[in-house]
Amino acid sequence: MPRQLLRKGLGRRTCRGLGRVAAHSRLRSTAAVFTTMSALAATSLFGGPSVAEPFSVEPCELQRTDAHHSEGLDTWNAAYPRPVHRLDAVMIFLSFPDSVPRTTPAQLAADHFPATSRFFERASYGKFTLRPHPLQRWIRMPKPSTAYAIRRDWNAADRAAYLRDALAGADPQVDFSRYDIVYFVADPDAPGVDSDATKVVNLDTPLRADGTDLRRVVTVFEQHPPDRLVLAHETGHVFDLPDLYHRPADGKGDWDTYVGDWDLMGSQFGLAPDLFAWHKWKLGWLEPRQVMCVRGARPTRLTLEPLGAGPGVPVTGAAGSPAFGLGDGTKLAVVRTGPDSVLAFEARGPIGNDRAVCDAGVLVYRVQSGAASGRGPIEVVDAHPRGEACWEDSVYPPLADALVGLGESFTVPGENVRVDVEGRTPSGAWTVKITTGVTAAR
Structure with missing residues (x-):
C-alpha cells in the first residue's frame, strides 16, 4: 500500500x-x-x-x-491457500553486510503480531487462524542491501536475485514444507531498503525448497514501527484479494477514490x-x-x-x-x-x-x-x-x-x-x- x-x-x-x-x-x-x-x-x-x-x-x-x-x-482459485482453517506463516529476518541491525527479530515480529492475527480472527468470525512462526535470528544476505535496487516497481532481475539469495540463506535453517505463507522481512535500517516496496511477489516459476513449491512470498520492507495493518493487507493478496485503491498514472493525487x-x-x-x-x-x-x-x-x-x-x-x-x-x-x-x-x-x-x-x-x-x-x-x-x-x-x-x-x-x-x-x-x-x-x- x-x-x-x-x-x-x-x-x-x-x-x-x-x-x-x-x-x-x-x-x-x-x-x-x-x-x-x-x-x-x-x-x-x-x-x-x-x-x-x-x-x-x-x-x-x-x-x-x-x-x-x-x-x-x-469457484476458488486453487493456486492460493483458502483461509478457512489454521494457516502457518514463517517470518524470516534478513540482514545485510552494509548495515548492523538496530532492532531484533523479536521486535520486528511484534510490529505485526498479534495485530495481524487478531484482525483476521475478527474478520473471519473465528473461522480462520493465522499462526506466525518468527525466527529468532537474522539470516545474513550475501550482498549489500543497495545491490538489490529495492523499490516499489522492482526490476524483475533484481527481485529474482533477492529472492534466490534469501531462500538460499534461509533454507538450511527453515523447513519450508511446514508453512503455508512465507514472509521475508528485511532489516528496516539497511540503506538500500525502500519502505514503499512491501508487496506480495507472485512467481510464474515457483521457487523450490524442502520439496515444496513457493508460488508467492511476501517481501516486507517496513520501517520500525511499520504502517498500520500493512501485513494484513499484503496477506490478503496471498488469499487472492485484489488491491482496491486507485493508482494515479503519475503517482500523484488521491489513491482512495474507489x-x-x-x-x-x-x-x-x-x-x-x-x-x-x-x-x-x-x-x-x-x-x-x-x-x-x-x-x-x-x-x-x-x-x-x-x-x-x-x-x-x-x-x-x-x-x-x-x-x-x-x-x-x-x-x-x-x-x-x-x-x-x-x-x-x-x-x-x-x-x-x-x-x-x-x-x-x-x-x-x-x-x-x-x-x-x-x-x-x-x-x-x-x-x-x-x-x-x-x-x-x-x-x-x-x-x-x-x-x-x-x-x-x-x-x-x-x-x-x-x-x-x-x-x-x-x-x-x-x-x-x-x-x-x-x-x-x-
Missing part, C-alpha cells in the same frame, strides 16, 4: 468527526424520533406480502474470470478496514444462508446484521443500550446488474475491526469480476455525494459518509435500484427494503 497516504496525518487514530457526523445524522435521519418503536415492531415487517422468499445465492455468484485477483467467487476507508484492501490506514462482506463470502467466512440474492420486481425486506458482529461481540442496540447475540444472520444482500457485475449492500458501524469509524448505516458498492486488481473491481457508491465526514482522520472524507442512514432512501445512480433503511432491531441489526426496477427521481 502506498506511503502517499501518510500525507493526510493518519497517525491519529481518534475520530474527531463524531460530533460533526452525529449532527449530520440528525439532519438526515427523519425517522430517528421513532427508532425504538420501529425497532420493537421490526419483526412485524416480515409478515406482509412484500417479504422475499429465501433465494438461492447462485444467480448472484459472479463467475471468476482471468482478471488478476478476480472478484468472481463461484472505496475510501471501507476495506483493508483499499487502505490499511482506513477507519473501517474490515473486509467487505463480498470478500468474506469469497474467502468462505459467510455461509450461503447469510447472503440474500434479491431478484424480481417486488420489494424485498430483510434484516442486515452489522458486518463486524460475531459471536460474543457486543453491539449497540437501537435504543443505545448494549445488545448481544448477533453473528449468524444475513450479512450481505446482492442485486445482479450484469453478466459480471452486482450491487452489494451491507451494514457498517463502529464494531469489531471498524471500531474507529464515525458513522453507521448501509453501505452500497459495485462489484465487477472482470476488473483486475487496482482497476476498480469494487467501487463504493456514495449516498451523500455532496458531503464528507471524519475529514481529519479519513483517508478519503468524501466517501466517509457514503452510508445510507436510518430513515433514508437512496436510488443507486444508473441502476434503478433503491434501498430504504427503515429501522433498527433491538439487537442492533438494520431493517432494509430493496426495490429493483425503480425510476430515479428527477
